[in-house]
Amino acid sequence: AQSVTQLDSQVPVFEEAPVELRCNYSSSVSVYLFWYVQYPNQGLQLLLKYLSGSTLVKGINGFEAEFNKSQTSFHLRKPSVHISDTAEYFCAVSGVRGGYQKVTFGTGTKLQVIP
Amino acid sequence: NAGVTQTPKFQVLKTGQSMTLQCAQDMNHNSMYWYRQDPGMGLRLIYYSASEGTTDKGEVPNGYNVSRLNKREFSLRLESAAPSQTSVYFCASSEGGSNTEAFFGQGTRLTVV
Numbered sequence: 001a002q003s004v005t006q007l008d009s010q011v012p013v014f015e016e017a018p019v020e021l022r023c024n025y026s027s028s029v030s031v032y033l034f035w036y037v038q039y040p041n042q043g044l045q046l047l048l049k050y051l052s053g054s055t056l057v058k059g060i061n062g063f064e065a066e067f068n069k070s071q072t073s074f075h076l077r078k079p080s081v082h083i084s085d086t087a088e089y090f091c092a093v094s095g096v097r098g099g100y101q102k103v104t105f106g107t108g109t110k111l112q113v114i115p
Numbered sequence: 116n117a118g119v120t121q122t123p124k125f126q127v128l129k130t131g132q133s134m135t136l137q138c139a140q141d142m143n144h145n146s147m148y149w150y151r152q153d154p155g156m157g158l159r160l161i162y163y164s165a166s167e168g169t170t171d172k173g174e175v176p177n178g179y180n181v182s183r184l185n186k187r188e189f190s191l192r193l194e195s196a197a198p199s200q201t202s203v204y205f206c207a208s209s210e211g212g213s214n215t216e217a218f219f220g221q222g223t224r225l226t227v228v
Contacts, residue, residue: 043219
């Protein structure tokens with residue numbers, strides 16, 4: 001079984017401040033980890049993904065995430081946020097189950113950037 | 116590049132009515148998915164299709180049916196809509212391997228009154 005926990009449902013942060021959105025996962029097999037972003041009234045789009053190799057992954061719009069196997073975490077960070085980063089962010093874990101790709105999403109974190 | 120296209124974008128139904136949500140992808144992906152998104156619950160998988168000709172239930176399949184018409188198209192049908200099915204529905208597709216990303220449509224906002 002696999003699961004994803006995003007403990008923070010909302011994160012307010014001032015413009016140009018750093019931000020960290022937390023994600024913890026559990027899985028009994030090797031996993032692949034993703035962060036997706038959803039802007040208002042739009043579908044989800046990929047921000048970044050961890051497949052293997054370097055534990056620090058860089059994505060679009062200046063975001064990065066670090067895979068920590070011992071802590072089963074995949075936190076998302078940005079050193080300086082902009083108003084345009086206001087969106088909902090979803091962490092997801094992907095594995096294979098019964099021969100198909102099973103993706104489990106977290107409940108999402110709403111990032112509110114305050115001018 | 117169209118990617119994943121969903122229709123309609125908005126729909127209001129009366130309890131007991133039926134409707135079909137359409138989804139098409141132009142990326143030659145094997146796998147397609149239907150999710151529903153509700154506040155505070157993230158995305159929950161309704162049905163998926165690992166390949167053309169196959170479909171299977173996800174976490175919340177009750178009240179829904181699907182058809183994988185061909186490799187491009189995957190439709191979701193509500194036979195008798197209920198207020199509990201008020202939600203935003205997303206179709207997604209992927210190549211199918213566990214290390215591949217999903218591509219999402221813009222969503223269908225459905226209200227059942």
